[in-house]
Amino acid sequence: xxxxxxxxxxxxxxxxxxxxxxxxxxxxxxxxxxxxxxxxxxxxxxxxxxxxxxxxxxxxxxxxxxxxxxxxxxxxxxxxxxxxxxxxxxxxxxxxxxxxxxxxxxxxxxxxxxxxxxxxxxxxxxxxxxxxxxxxxxxxxxxxxxxxxxxxxxxxxxxxxxxxxxxxxxxxxxxxxxxxxxxxxxxxxxxxxxxxxxxxxxxxxxxxxxxxxxxxxxxxxxxxxxxxxxxxxxxxxxxxxxxxxxxxxxxxxxxxxxxxxxxxxxxxxxxxxxxxxxxxxxxxxxxxxxxxxxxxxxxxxxxxxxxxxxxxxxxxxxxxxxxxxxxxxxxxxxxxxxxxxxxxxxxxxxxxxxxxxxxxxxxxxxxxxxxxxxxxxxxxxxxxxxx
Numbered sequence: 059x060x061x062x063x064x065x066x067x068x069x070x071x072x073x074x075x076x077x078x079x080x081x082x083x084x085x086x087x088x089x090x091x092x093x094x095x096x097x098x099x100x101x102x103x104x105x106x107x108x109x110x111x112x113x114x115x116x117x118x119x120x121x122x123x124x125x126x127x128x129x130x131x132x133x134x135x136x137x138x139x140x141x142x143x144x145x146x147x148x149x150x151x152x153x154x155x156x157x158x159x160x161x162x163x164x165x166x167x168x169x170x171x172x173x174x175x176x177x178x179x180x181x182x183x184x185x186x187x188x189x190x191x192x193x194x195x196x197x198x199x200x201x202x203x204x205x206x207x208x209x210x211x212x213x214x215x216x217x218x219x220x221x222x223x224x225x226x227x228x229x230x231x232x233x234x235x236x237x238x239x240x241x242x243x244x245x246x247x248x249x250x251x252x253x254x255x256x257x258x259x260x261x262x263x264x265x266x267x268x269x270x271x272x273x274x275x276x277x278x279x280x281x282x283x284x285x286x287x288x289x290x291x292x293x294x295x296x297x298x299x300x301x302x303x304x305x306x307x308x309x310x311x312x313x314x315x316x317x318x319x320x321x322x323x324x325x326x327x328x329x330x331x332x333x334x335x336x337x338x339x340x341x342x343x344x345x346x347x348x349x350x351x352x353x354x355x356x357x358x359x360x361x362x363x364x365x366x367x368x369x370x371x372x373x374x375x376x377x378x379x380x381x382x383x384x385x386x387x388x389x390x391x392x393x394x395x396x397x398x399x400x401x402x403x404x405x406x407x408x409x410x411x412x413x414x415x416x417x418x419x420x421x422x423x424x425x426x427x428x429x430x431x432x433x434x435x436x437x438x439x440x441x442x443x444x445x
Contacts (some may be wrong), residue, residue, distance in 0.1 A: 061097060061285030062192045062217070073099075077169060081123055094284050095123060099169075101283045104128040104188055106179050106207050107197030108155040110263065111221045113145040114272030115195050115279070120163040120170045122280055127163065128191055130175040131155045138445065142265040179203050184210045193217040193282055195275055201249040208233055208242035209324060212317045217282050217289075218242070221275045226264050228271035231294040232278050235311060235318035239291035244312040262368075267299050341413050342425040346434045349400065349427055353377075359398035364412040365431075369404060373431055373443045383408045386415055395421045402427035402434075404445075 073081070073092060077099075084090045084098075101124050105112050108131040116127055135143075135150045135158055143155075150158040156174030163172050175187055179198075184206055188194060193216050196207045204222075211218035215236040222229045233241045274295070281287045294307045316324045344352075352359060363370065363378040370380055381389050383403070393399065399421055403409040409426035416424045427433070435442040 062101070062283050077123070080167070080169070084123070089286055090284065098123045098280070098283060099125045102126040102128070102191045103193055103195060103279055103283075104130070104191035105195040105197050106130050106203060107199065108143075108145060108159040109133075109139065109197060109199060110142045110223060110268030111197035111272040111275065112159070112195070113143050114269045115197055115221075115276045116159060116163055117145065117166055118273060118276035119279060120167045120172075122276070123167065124170060124280075124283070126171040126173060126190075128173040128175060128187065129156050129159050130177065130179045130187060131159075132176055132178050142263065142268050144269065179206060181206060185214070188214060188216065191216065193219060193279060195279060196220045197272070197275075204242065205249055209317050212236075212241045219275050219278050219282070221271045223263055223267050223271055225261055226267065226299045228267055228297045228299070229294055230271055230274045230278065230290060230297075231309065232282070232290045234291050237291055238311075240309050240311040241315060241318045243317050244315045245294075245309065247312075247316065264299055270297065270299070341410055341417075343406075343410075343428045344400065344425050345428045346438050349402075349434070350438055352400065357398075359400055360393065362393070362399055362401045362412065364401060364403050364408050369445070372445045373435065375402070375431065375434065375442075378402075383412050386412055390415065390419050393421075395419065397423070399424040400427060401425070403430045405430045405432050
């Protein structure tokens with residue numbers, strides 16, 4: 059396999075004594091050696107996301123001596139991140155994730171340049187951000203950005219090292235049509251409907267799982283940069299943490315793929331933005347302060363909680379009718395279409411989906427709570443556990 063960094067650094071630019079000491083275990087590998095280590099030093103990797111997957115990916119790439127690591131993330135560190143996002147510590151809560159990540163990676167390896175991008179990764183800035191980098195690491199947690207990362211990589215002929223996690227399962231692959239493999243759209247041509255697939259916040263995730271999956275992504279990135287081994291191009295590796303079982307799935311490029319097919323129909327990021335649009339239609343919503351007022355009034359209404367039973371054990375609003383979102387279509391007859399119904403969940407995503415189900419079923423006086431029970435905990439009653 060030809061390495062991505064095809065121009066080796068000049069021999070007159072040797073590794074320093076400190077670098078030789080730091081990378082000694084690499085230098086004794088015949089497949090890496092000084093030339094390979096200098097190649098890593100000359101490489102640039104862009105990681106989309108500084109969360110569960112971005113943490114092990116960037117930490118291992120920094121330790122390996124990758125010359126520059128770009129990190130895109132607009133979020134701030136929350137207590138709920140600390141269970142799995144090991145880039146960040148308790149003292150970082152409230153900080154921008156890219157700043158926390160920059161400081162942590164500098165502790166791991168001050169020789170590595172870390173370029174933070176405190177912004178959303180959008181069709182308007184994606185090409186500019188990605189332009190200097192040799193490959194893209196997909197550490198995203200939402201479908202819109204995942205499709206954008208894939209499509210940008212395919213259009214710019216950069217490998218896209220993909221990873222995803224959910225509950226106890228993870229996946230890893232390398233999408234690189236220019237190297238003969240498929241892209242993510244070859245598997246899934248269109249994003250799922252908004253709210254159909256639960257997020258990690260909604261469905262949960264084993265804290266150790268992103269460490270396993272992210273380490274495999276870092277492994278694939280280093281192989282690609284050095285031209286070593288057999289990367290996961292045209293193969294998807296599925297990992298079941300409970301059974302500790304790996305399963306490999308062969309992938310093929312779709313000749314009709316909208317991005318990498320024989321006659322692509324998506325050729326610009328503006329078209330991709332339209333094809334990745336996952337913005338749900340506007341729905342009637344209230345905030346937690348309005349909910350507090352309604353709870354204090356005498357007028358009857360139904361407060362519908364669509365979270366899972368395990369979540370309700372952690373925190374619950376009294377008087378709620380409890381029907382998990384996945385059971386709502388089969389149990390919707392338990393509710394009165396004529397009654398005023400206010401739906402809530404953890405953060406507002408599932409309640410919006412539940413509200414749409416109610417509206418489709420003929421409920422005419424229904425709304426959902428913006429920010430869910432977590433907003434209630436932050437803004438109304440701190441005694442309600444935040445999770």
